[in-house]
Amino acid sequence: MPTPNVGVALSEVGMRAGTAEFAEAREPTEIDMPTERVDYRRIANEITSKIKSGELAPGEKLPSTRQLAEQHGVHISTIHRVMSLLKDRELVEGHPGKGVYVAEPERGSE
Template structure:
């Protein structure tokens, strides 16, 4: 029986796919940490870890006090 990916991996993959498919376009604002945590049934810390990975990959960027957005030119490779 294959093991299930860690929650943060599922979240990273889901948001990456939304960006690649165009469901989340450059400049789009992501839901808040608490909204994402509820949507994907994860903890806030797991959600933060996933978004940190997405930031490190250049797919999203945070703006203090304004939210987290898809970068204007996200790398899709």
């Protein structure tokens, strides 16, 4: 049994996608505009700036995950992502049960 001609239907949708009619008929959704990705990078960049400027000193404890989420108006999972990124950048260090602290700069980077 032959398969339906899906390629034609998809190409027709693709052609309509470029028209103003198609753009106006469809409202953006949360799926189209993932704000978490933007939020976690923005927050990570803000904390990075504070560390590099000295506003947050080496060895200083960062606010708790919950406090940071409330301060920035985001979900706790967003802050977990921020901390993961900052740890990857070696700007902070997590100490289980104690918190997250600004990392000491490496000797060669001073």
